[in-house]
Amino acid sequence: MSKQGFAVRSMIALAIASAFPLQSALATEVAAAAEGQDTPAASATPSTANQLETVIVTAQRRAENIKDVPMSIATIKGDKLDAVTAGAGDIRVLSGRAPSLNIESDYGRAFPRFYIRGLGNTDFDLNASQPVGYVMDDIVQENAMLKGFPIFDTDQVEVLRGPQGTLFGRNSPAGVIKFDSAKPVFKQEGYVTLGIGNYSAKNAEGAFNFPVSDTVALRFSGTSQHRDDRVHNTNPTAGKGTQDFEGYGDNAFRLQALVKPNQDFDALFNYHQRNYHGSATLFRANIIKQGTNDIVDGFDYGSYPTDGVNYQKLETKGGSIRLKYNLGDITYHSITGYEKLKFNSRADVDGGYGAVFAPPYGPGRIPFPVETADLLPNHKQFTQELRAESNYKGPLQWIGGLFYFNESIQIDSIAFDTLSPGNPQVPSYARQFQKSKSWAAFGSLNYAVSDKLKLRGGLRYTDDKKDFFASRTDFDATNTLVTVPHTLNSKTHNVSWDLSGTYELDKNTNLFARAATGYRAPSMQGRLSALTDVPTQAGAEKALSFEAGVKQDLFDRRARLSAAVFQYRVKDKQLTAGSGTVNMNRLINADKVTGQGIELDLQANLGYGFSGSAGYSFNDTEIKDKNVRVQYCGNVANNAGMGCTPTNAPAPGFPGYSLIDGNDLPRAPRHQANFTLKYSTEVANGELYALTDWTYRSKYNFFLYTATEYTAKPLTEGGLRVGYKWGDGKYEVAAFGRNITNKIVLLSAIEFDNLTGMLNEPRTYGATFKVNF
Numbered sequence: 001m002s003k004q005g006f007a008v009r010s011m012i013a014l015a016i017a018s019a020f021p022l023q024s025a026l027a028t029e030v031a032a033a034a035e036g037q038d039t040p041a042a043s044a045t046p047s048t049a050n051q052l053e054t055v056i057v058t059a060q061r062r063a064e065n066i067k068d069v070p071m072s073i074a075t076i077k078g079d080k081l082d083a084v085t086a087g088a089g090d091i092r093v094l095s096g097r098a099p100s101l102n103i104e105s106d107y108g109r110a111f112p113r114f115y116i117r118g119l120g121n122t123d124f125d126l127n128a129s130q131p132v133g134y135v136m137d138d139i140v141q142e143n144a145m146l147k148g149f150p151i152f153d154t155d156q157v158e159v160l161r162g163p164q165g166t167l168f169g170r171n172s173p174a175g176v177i178k179f180d181s182a183k184p185v186f187k188q189e190g191y192v193t194l195g196i197g198n199y200s201a202k203n204a205e206g207a208f209n210f211p212v213s214d215t216v217a218l219r220f221s222g223t224s225q226h227r228d229d230r231v232h233n234t235n236p237t238a239g240k241g242t243q244d245f246e247g248y249g250d251n252a253f254r255l256q257a258l259v260k261p262n263q264d265f266d267a268l269f270n271y272h273q274r275n276y277h278g279s280a281t282l283f284r285a286n287i288i289k290q291g292t293n294d295i296v297d298g299f300d301y302g303s304y305p306t307d308g309v310n311y312q313k314l315e316t317k318g319g320s321i322r323l324k325y326n327l328g329d330i331t332y333h334s335i336t337g338y339e340k341l342k343f344n345s346r347a348d349v350d351g352g353y354g355a356v357f358a359p360p361y362g363p364g365r366i367p368f369p370v371e372t373a374d375l376l377p378n379h380k381q382f383t384q385e386l387r388a389e390s391n392y393k394g395p396l397q398w399i400g401g402l403f404y405f406n407e408s409i410q411i412d413s414i415a416f417d418t419l420s421p422g423n424p425q426v427p428s429y430a431r432q433f434q435k436s437k438s439w440a441a442f443g444s445l446n447y448a449v450s451d452k453l454k455l456r457g458g459l460r461y462t463d464d465k466k467d468f469f470a471s472r473t474d475f476d477a478t479n480t481l482v483t484v485p486h487t488l489n490s491k492t493h494n495v496s497w498d499l500s501g502t503y504e505l506d507k508n509t510n511l512f513a514r515a516a517t518g519y520r521a522p523s524m525q526g527r528l529s530a531l532t533d534v535p536t537q538a539g540a541e542k543a544l545s546f547e548a549g550v551k552q553d554l555f556d557r558r559a560r561l562s563a564a565v566f567q568y569r570v571k572d573k574q575l576t577a578g579s580g581t582v583n584m585n586r587l588i589n590a591d592k593v594t595g596q597g598i599e600l601d602l603q604a605n606l607g608y609g610f611s612g613s614a615g616y617s618f619n620d621t622e623i624k625d626k627n628v629r630v631q632y633c634g635n636v637a638n639n640a641g642m643g644c645t646p647t648n649a650p651a652p653g654f655p656g657y658s659l660i661d662g663n664d665l666p667r668a669p670r671h672q673a674n675f676t677l678k679y680s681t682e683v684a685n686g687e688l689y690a691l692t693d694w695t696y697r698s699k700y701n702f703f704l705y706t707a708t709e710y711t712a713k714p715l716t717e718g719g720l721r722v723g724y725k726w727g728d729g730k731y732e733v734a735a736f737g738r739n740i741t742n743k744i745v746l747l748s749a750i751e752f753d754n755l756t757g758m759l760n761e762p763r764t765y766g767a768t769f770k771v772n773f
Contacts, residue, residue, distance in 0.1 A: 058180070618671055
């Protein structure tokens with residue numbers, strides 16, 4: 001069966017199921033377990049025992065029951081969030097924890113890239129834009145370096161799937177990831193968590209909330225995460241190269257002040273800061289067995305022979321002021337945000353030790369040295385949102401507002417060669433400057449046609465302007481050191497809209513449907529590697545999406561199901577192609593990209609102390625452009641017998657190029673699934689619990705073209721957390737394990753001709769102790 005046929009049949013099947021109250025084998029088992037409960041707690045309050053808590057979200061900029069929001073949305077919070085972040089995992093641990101969500105990085109903890117429904121961006125340059133918006137405490141975090149802020153003292157994470165252009169910031173045609181920190185409250189409370197783990201990991205996290213007066217409350221929270229190096233340089237001629245890798249120190253804190261002089265006005269002040277130092281991602285040369293996507297025989301995770309220097313440093317600082325004033329029937333909001341960062345990363349990109357003219361080199365053949373540093377010495381972002389919303393009774397409600405965005409970036413790319421004199425090398429610099437300004441006006445209307453039918457419509461006008469400058473310093477044909485500059489500019493306008501509605505089929509079942517458009521401003525790149533290089537620009541992309549589904553409470557709210565089918569089309573899709581010969585990106589537009597799929601999300605209290613969740617998504621993406629072509633395998637046409645094995649049709653008249661029409665989007669697995677199961681019971685006046693969580697994702701392509709070696713294997717990863725709480729929940733001790741099967745696979749690669757790849761994290765384990773007060 002073709003992938004299109006499978007997708008269509010799957011969507012039809014789900015649509016039929018969505019039209020009726022869901023009765024499945026799993027649901028029957030849930031019901032049987034729930035009905036059979038006879039615990040003292042259940043018999044004491046039979047109408048509420050084991051019911052799921054109501055989930056409140058702000059996906060539409062209002063606090064609403066998730067069941068009433070007419071879009072596909074998931075939340076990650078509570079025990080599930082605690083389990084996956086055990087051991088101080090960075091934001092990538094959320095990958096696959098919600099249907100259609102994927103997160104990966106070529107910069108480790110510093111530069112996460114997000115994908116929703118297959119839509120993302122593999123661009124590794126420091127000014128790369130992403131089609132997935134990221135909002136932390138109501139502030140848009142545009143640069144990828146801001147998106148890796150550690151997870152601590154978090155209320156919940158919302159995953160909003162599909163275009164969100166009418167209400168959230170900018171550049172969100174795929175969806176939005178929304179983080180909400182725990183806010184100050186007018187009582188004294190807090191917690192401290194201490195943890196240890198393998199690789200000498202030492203972690204601490206805590207929060208302290210206290211009221212200063214009847215009108216002012218403060219909340220301080222922070223985390224300190226440390227791990228020793230776990231990979232050693234086995235190159236006997238390493239010289240001045242780094243000897244040990246993959247250790248890190250990651251410290252972050254957040255200080256919030258809530259001022260609430262009366263019931264109608266409050267002001268929330270937020271200052272946050274992060275200081276991170278560690279290893280850049282290890283690019284491992286010749287790690288892929290040619291003709292397969294297997295790791296080479298005899299691979300040792302703890303060994304990394306290299307001649308290069310490796311380090312990574314990141315500092316971010318930011319603050320926000322959120323004002324809220326309730327004036328009778330209208331509530332006014334002002335949200336002001338400022339972010340800045342500095343970043344410095346240096347790595348041996350060739351993945352080993354290389355020589356220009358002759359051996360020795362290794363591991364395997366590395367006939368070139370590529371050691372680079374990327375710096376972001378100057379970054380500033382300012383945002384301002386003004387919003388008003390209706391606050392009166394009646395069938396018609398509205399929201400309206402203005403949004404302003406201003407960002408400036410400087411990027412320096414510097415060449416090194418540890419084995420040669422004179423570092424940095426001369427010529428050594430490629431430099432980029434980018435200034436982006438955007439403003440928007442937006443509004444939405446909610447209208448209750450009846451008690452059962454509610455409709456919503458939204459509109460947003462956006463004005464974007466971007467100025468870009470790139471230069472390369474190098475020797476020209478006369479051996480004169482020169483600097484060649486290039487300038488790009490763009491100015492675009494867009495109108496985005498969405499129309500959605502919910503229909504209450506019965507008191508437990510809501511049907512929803514949504515049509516929405518999304519937009520991403522033009523992108524520019526210019527990490528120039530030679531005087532003849534020129535920067536590239538991809539024009540604005542526009543998305544049109546349709547989705548429909550059901551949200552249903554089951555078995556007296558002991559279980560909750562959300563199911564959706566979706567289909568989208570992106571015109572002029574921005575894509576990132578490798579240059580084929582050097583570590584440089586090239587931006588292109590494809591005529592069209594399409595996607596379709598299904599999403600299922602289930603939570604349930606199963607009875608007898610068991611609770612769990614399960615999720616699944618199918619994403620079928622396709623690039624549709626018969627003329628677009630990209631270089632493959634490090635331009636292996638010029639190096640016959642080396643590099644990867646391309647499987648796409650070659651581009652006629654362009655040796656070393658593949659046609660990519662019909663390919664899936666890169667880093668977009670078709671199948672994803674997640675599963676959690678928790679058991680808890682009373683033991684000695686306390687609670688003993690065990691929670692296991694698992695994720696699965698199918699294979700995906702590393703790049704726009706397909707190649708045997710550059711296809712990720714399917715990956716199943718599991719975690720386990722066992723703990724005991726006592727003293728009315730005041731104290732907790734737990735043991736945890738992540739990637740407990742120690743499954744190691746390739747996650748991505750570098751587009752050179754020596755099969756350089758990157759790996760997932762190995763097994764980690766440890767213990768934590770927590771005190772609540």
